[in-house]
Amino acid sequence: MDYLLQGFFQGLVLLFTGDPETYSAIWATVAASSLSMTASLVIGIPLGFLLGYNKFPGKKIIRTIVDTLLSFPTVVIGLLVYAFLTRHGPLGGTGLLFSISGVAIGQTLLGLPIIIAMTAAAVEALDKRLPMTLITLGANPRQMMWASVLEARYSIMLAAMAAYGRIVSEVGISMLVGGNFKWHTRTITTAIALETSKGEFTMGIALGITLLAVALTVNILATGLKKKAVQ
């Protein structure tokens, strides 16, 4: 049991003394997750809106596919992205394998279905009179999308937080596509996997606490944003 307490205090020490290895892993985590969150939101919100707002043949099938992708195992995504980016793969010339950008591509595939599905659900749940009202006010399709997305902003923010939670905690994509290179692509989660594989449980717990602290900071910021939005 000692190592749990020890890990807790060591985690605090690592954070407050600015340990370069820890901050390198934090930086890799923040860099990859920021890239993938931005991509997921930019691509996912419009797609989610289209899926939730419109009626078209095959809509149910697409919904089912998106919902299935919600439970895509991260190692399988990692494997797929690796297979495309390897030197002998179709995108081998891009040099994205073992890079933060490569990890972000995989994480985007992880985050996108969450954003799409939850945005679609949020748009569907909007007041049915909203489109009518907007049309009578003379809104064009783009303005209608903006108004609907704005109306659903809290649900979309929830979607973003759910996606962030999955992205920041995943280990399969980061390990396979990033390669866990020290000082380069080692994220907090792959560092935890490595420390545990070395038998360094204390260090693993310390890093776990660090990851929780990062998540807490992000959530506090998000809550702050939400409060601002309400006022």
Added chain:
Amino acid sequence: MKRLITLSIALLVVLSMVLPASAGKTLMMATTTSTANTGLLDELIVPQYMKDTGVEIKFLAVGTGKALKMAENCDVDVVLVHAPGAEKAYMDKGVLIDRVELMYNDFVIIGPESDPAGVKGMNVAEALKVIAEKQAVFASRGDNSGTNKKELSLWKAAGMAVPEKAAWYIQTGQGMLPTINIANEKNGYTMTDRGTYIKYADTNGGNPPLKVLVEGDKVLFNQYSALAVNTKLCKDAQYDLAKQYISWMASPATQKAIGDFKLLGKKLFIPNAK
């Protein structure tokens, strides 16, 4: 629904009562990835030991660093590892006892056939110096395993500081086969034990992308030993079973079987129990 849940719980309870009873004796072993990756344990040791003694071996292939830690945490009964220095440190701590040397192979430095740094045929110290000078990619496991410890000692023996934060020196933090694959992706070099290399060559149809470039230097000798967990620190450790297993490994019949274990016609381990 409720009945289904009750039924499954009942089934689980029954299973959990029956399974351990029918399982017989089990020896828990922590070992390095090389003994597992090569198939030595799955194909030879585990079934043969079961046949000879009726004892099942459950092994975890984790690398020497963690194997030793697992022994210290009383999670296993015996370890099969290859880092004499670290083994001695754990014996001094009283965690492990009865060290018996069982077999050896050697380490090799492998790299692309084109050999971008031109190290083929050099001794280890020269090769590492040239790789560092030309900043050719070198993939290190960086995971505290026996192989990683050996590699770090070779940089020091070559009179250099262990590279850190250098763009060409990649610390993968992963096992031997993933690290070999990363070296290949990066068109670079790495150091591996010969057993894992032969296995890698075998899975690549005998013509692997990375070739052995540096070998035969006597600093590359790689000794494997088994050690029992000390019951003074871990009172639940099955010392008698561990002891039986170690002497079985050192017995002439097993030693001969280890020597006959081959892939691509090459010996993976050479028995040397005294």
